[in-house]
């Protein structure tokens with residue numbers, strides 16, 4: 087049951103006929119694991135926390151640098167040199183103390199991710215590299231956790247919502263061959279582009295939790311130069327890893 091304070095705090099989303107008090111109660115129970123608290127992760131974590139989910143576990147292993155501030159809106163100039171996850175937890179807790187924030191200063195890999203997946207309803211990829219996106223995808227399938235995976239570059243972005251073993255997964259759409267094409271040098275990225283895609287990631291979590299229409303079996307391609315949002319139907323590949331894990 088929502089208390090008086092929560093009814094007031096969330097009053098504008100409770101007004102939505104797609105949410106209501108019942109939907110808000112559902113949101114207050116979901117547990118989300120978010121990988122990365124940078125350009126995508128900042129808006130995603132802020133909007134999920136503001137919306138009043140139950141628990142948000144954030145993982146990142148970086149410190150804040152000056153060149154992060156153009157897009158990583160969780161941080162400010164006073165955070166430069168500090169551990170990202172500490173500043174992120176402080177900011178998110180100040181925003182909404184109703185949400186349990188777990189923060190880990192760790193590098194996520196195949197082994198370390200295991201200990202974070204327990205009881206989670208969603209895993210969100212907010213990383214800046216394909217290796218982590220494929221890891222999030224495999225983890226989603228292995229532990230049967232809904233996943234949202236997004237990517238951004240310059241003025242462009244893409245996002246997919248994965249219902250493990252039932253919908254197309256990231257691997258059905260992108261092959262790991264892409265990994266070898268990826269470079270270590272930094273990609274161009276606009277803060278507003280990461281902001282839009284990160285906010286859409288939060289939105290997909292919220293809509294999926296509420297049983298609303300979402301980007302399952304559809305890849306959303308966003309072009310912010312000419313302002314087109316194209317949804318491409320994607321099919322589950324019967325020979326993909328998602329059918330064998």
Ligand SMILES: [Zn+2]
Nearest residue numbers: 255258326328
């Ligand atoms: Zn697949």
